[in-house]
Amino acid sequence: MAGHVPISTGVSAILTVLAATTGAKAVVEVGTLMGASALAFFDGMGKDGILTSIDADAEHQLAARRFLTAAGHPSSRFRLIAGTPLEVLPKLRDGAYDIVFINGDKLEYVEYVAGALRLLRHGGLLIVHDVLWNNTVADPSAEGDETIIIREALEAVTQSESYTQSLLPVGNGLLVAVKH
Numbered sequence: 072m073a074g075h076v077p078i079s080t081g082v083s084a085i086l087t088v089l090a091a092t093t094g095a096k097a098v099v100e101v102g103t104l105m106g107a108s109a110l111a112f113f114d115g116m117g118k119d120g121i122l123t124s125i126d127a128d129a130e131h132q133l134a135a136r137r138f139l140t141a142a143g144h145p146s147s148r149f150r151l152i153a154g155t156p157l158e159v160l161p162k163l164r165d166g167a168y169d170i171v172f173i174n175g176d177k178l179e180y181v182e183y184v185a186g187a188l189r190l191l192r193h194g195g196l197l198i199v200h201d202v203l204w205n206n207t208v209a210d211p212s213a214e215g216d217e218t219i220i221i222r223e224a225l226e227a228v229t230q231s232e233s234y235t236q237s238l239l240p241v242g243n244g245l246l247v248a249v250k251h
């Protein structure tokens with residue numbers, strides 16, 4: 072998992088609360104890693120909640136599968152897809168998801184956000200992690216590739232009439248947007 076940072080406990084708590092308060096039954100996440108965010112969603116979802124999680128790294132997914140199983144969640148409740156989100160997201164069903172959580176490759180955030188709008192039901196939540204990206208996103212002098220792409224993804228949500236959103240300064244920044 073070199074270079075990949077798991078979500079913080081603060082972010083984990085918020086994901087659990089959002090899943091619980093919205094009564095989420097179908098969640099998609101981009102970026103499985105070891106399953107920390109997956110577990111946070113399971114802690115909030117009811118017993119009938121299903122998680123679809125996409126990650127290009129099959130080893131991460133194997134670790135996440137073990138972690139979720141050890142935590143008592145049967146594999147019938149999660150669908151771990153080893154693949155690139157840009158290929159997998161278009162295959163998921165339109166308007167079928169209560170939450171889409173984005174925590175994958177920053178350089179693909181604009182495409183993930185575009186895909187999420189199609190996947191979410193009305194009233195569903197788009198949650199995007201790392202939107203402050205080590206405080207570079209709000210720094211006009213910062214011009215790293217990730218920073219620029221995250222700014223574009225944020226702008227796509229804030230300029231869209233499809234969402235009402237809030238940016239929470241937790242972890243590396245969490246954007247939470249409800250789809251109208």
Ligand SMILES: C[S@@+](CC[C@H](N)C(=O)[O-])C[C@H]1O[C@@H](n2cnc3c(N)ncnc32)[C@H](O)[C@@H]1O
Nearest residue numbers: 077078102103104107108126127128174175176
């Ligand atoms: C920040 S970690 C995800 C953290 C995780 N959600 C958690 O709960 O801790 C990012 C993950 O995205 C995956 N990833 C990075 N680039 C990717 C890409 N282009 N396609 C698919 N997955 C990618 C990595 O393998 C890594 O597991």
